[in-house]
Amino acid sequence: MDPVREGQVAIDPWSSKAIKDYRRLMETFGIRRIEEIYPLLEKNGMPKSLHMVRGIVFGQRDLDKVLEAKARGENVAILTGFMPSGRFHFGHKLTVDQLIYFQRNGFKVFVVIADAEAYSVRKIGREEAIRIGIEEYIANMIALGLDPKETTFYFQTNRGTAYYRLIQLFSGKVTMSEMEAIYGEVNPAKVVSALTQAADILHIQLEEYGGYKWVVVPVGIDQDPHIRLSRDLADRLSRDLKLVRPASTYHKLQRGLDGDKMSSSRPDSTIFLTDPPEIARSKLMKALTGGRATAEEQRRLGGVPEECTKFDMDLYHLLTSNEELSRIYNDCRGGKILCGECKLYSWRKLEKFLEEHQKKLEKAKDLAWKIVEAPSF
Numbered sequence: 001m002d003p004v005r006e007g008q009v010a011i012d013p014w015s016s017k018a019i020k021d022y023r024r025l026m027e028t029f030g031i032r033r034i035e036e037i038y039p040l041l042e043k044n045g046m047p048k049s050l051h052m053v054r055g056i057v058f059g060q061r062d063l064d065k066v067l068e069a070k071a072r073g074e075n076v077a078i079l080t081g082f083m084p085s086g087r088f089h090f091g092h093k094l095t096v097d098q099l100i101y102f103q104r105n106g107f108k109v110f111v112v113i114a115d116a117e118a119y120s121v122r123k124i125g126r127e128e129a130i131r132i133g134i135e136e137y138i139a140n141m142i143a144l145g146l147d148p149k150e151t152t153f154y155f156q157t158n159r160g161t162a163y164y165r166l167i168q169l170f171s172g173k174v175t176m177s178e179m180e181a182i183y184g185e186v187n188p189a190k191v192v193s194a195l196t197q198a199a200d201i202l203h204i205q206l207e208e209y210g211g212y213k214w215v216v217v218p219v220g221i222d223q224d225p226h227i228r229l230s231r232d233l234a235d236r237l238s239r240d241l242k243l244v245r246p247a248s249t250y251h252k253l254q255r256g257l258d259g260d261k262m263s264s265s266r267p268d269s270t271i272f273l274t275d276p277p278e279i280a281r282s283k284l285m286k287a288l289t290g291g292r293a294t295a296e297e298q299r300r301l302g303g304v305p306e307e308c309t310k311f312d313m314d315l316y317h318l319l320t321s322n323e324e325l326s327r328i329y330n331d332c333r334g335g336k337i338l339c340g341e342c343k344l345y346s347w348r349k350l351e352k353f354l355e356e357h358q359k360k361l362e363k364a365k366d367l368a369w370k371i372v373e374a375p376s377f
């Protein structure tokens with residue numbers, strides 16, 4: 001893989017490198033700060049989301065336009081996709097939390113199961129991709145609180161003529177060197193997947209799919225090349241089709257419990273929402289912390305929550321009260337708490353969460369099979 005560089009900063013949606021310097025990336029790619037849209041949230045009577053307040057959702061493009069349209073009473077939507085290639089983990093939950101936030105604030109939600117991409121890029125079998133798409137992804141999303149009545153779920157291989165027509169039209173609007181400039185090394189699977197993803201993002205603007213002109217796509221910053229491609233394609237089709245450039249929000253990527261990228265393919269450092277409690281517990285208790293070598297040192301110097309992957313779990317998911325989060329942060333910094341007891345505290349939150357979530361999941365699985373049409377092969 002040879003990710004192409006723009007300036008000094010490389011973004012490659014298929015690379016597994018954790019991305020560190022968000023501010024630099026933002027400047028390079030013209031992403032604006034999330035804080036800039038706060039007045040427009042207020043204008044729409046929307047609270048800031050917990051992840052915005054905590055700096056996890058940190059950037060956006062054109063979200064101001066979407067919120068202005070919403071304030072005028074126009075329909076707005078949020079769309080994202082998941083490749084059904086592994087188990088649903090807390091990194092996925094972060095995106096779903098954002099879908100739920102926008103849904104509760106009047107956005108129509110679209111979720112695409114990227115089974116075509118899973119098949120061609122990840123070599124996942126068809127039956128497996130369909131089962132994982134429904135039982136892992138859709139079911140977990142419903143159990144987390146995404147309202148299935150207000151959400152359209154679909155499979156990439158099972159959508160409809162106008163959607164596929166877009167992919168065909170797009171193919172004439174990009175060059176190989178452009179694809180390479182975005183992705184580094186490309187092959188047919190990646191080209192088709194990129195164009196399919198652009199169709200995912202843009203097709204809901206078509207009357208056939210609801211005519212949603214104002215669409216937000218919440219992504220990790222590593223997925224930004226896809227957003228830029230969709231925006232360019234919207235412009236390039238303008239002779240034949242009026243498409244509005246999609247908006248986007250950007251969130252930090254939660255690290256795995258070893259400090260490296262969180263991924264389904266690294267199950268020891270990734271907590272899945274279906275992990276049996278004793279397994280989740282042992283993963284959490286082994287998490288890389290920002291603690292010191294000895295208890296004495298920790299009491300004297302304090303820990304470093306910024307380096308602690310257990311604190312990430314608190315920050316992203318487990319502690320929904322800001323006061324509680326600050327208390328842990330300050331106790332850690334001030335050396336008032338040691339990692340063992342601190343982990344146990346979070347474990348109790350995680351245990352409760354998993355227990356309640358997994359209870360909802362069984363029902364959600366049955367429902368998931370009913371609300372999406374599975375591809376026939």
Ligand code: TRP
Nearest residue numbers: 080081082083112114197200201
């Ligand atoms: N490519 C995404 C992934 O790697 C999945 C995806 C498909 C997607 N279509 C999308 C994401 C549209 C956002 C918007 O998981």
Ligand code: SF4
Nearest residue numbers: 290303308332339342
């Ligand atoms: Fe992490 Fe808690 Fe240890 Fe601080 S005290 S480094 S937050 S586990």
